[in-house]
Amino acid sequence: MAEVTYYVALPFVFSDDGVAAGEATECFSANAAVMRAEALSRKPGHAGAVAFSRSGDPATGDFGDAKLIRKFGDVPDDLSTL
Numbered sequence: 828m829a830e831v832t833y834y835v836a837l838p839f840v841f842s843d844d845g846v847a848a849g850e851a852t853e854c855f856s857a858n859a860a861v862m863r864a865e866a867l868s869r870k871p872g873h874a875g876a877v878a879f880s881r882s883g884d885p886a887t888g889d890f891g892d893a894k895l896i897r898k899f900g901d902v903p904d905d906l907s908t909l
Contacts, residue, residue: 832882835893836863839874839902846874846901854878861897868899875900 834857838849852867854860860878867876877898883890895906 830882830884832880834860834878834880834896836860836867836876836878838864838867838870838876839900840872841874846903849873857896864897865899873900875902877902877906879906 834854835851836854837851839846840849849867852863854863857878857880860880864876864878867873875898878896879893880896881890881893893906898906
């Protein structure tokens with residue numbers, strides 16, 4: 828199977844330890860992920876959100892590192908675990 832790119836909006840919510848990743852939303856394009864992340868960052872209880880992409884082969888499960896597209900609000904500096 829060919830390599831595919833997923834676009835994702837990921838909110839960060841307030842938790843006892845500061846902020847934690849919320850439920851990710853897959854989007855159709857980079858622009859849609861940015862718009863969704865911006866909207867999620869404004870929801871009550873959310874500290875911020877990021878839009879990112881990941882490319883890889885879903886058949887083998889081999890994916891490259893996440894590439895940050897844009898971040899909104901208070902999100903962790905280290906996003907290497909995306």
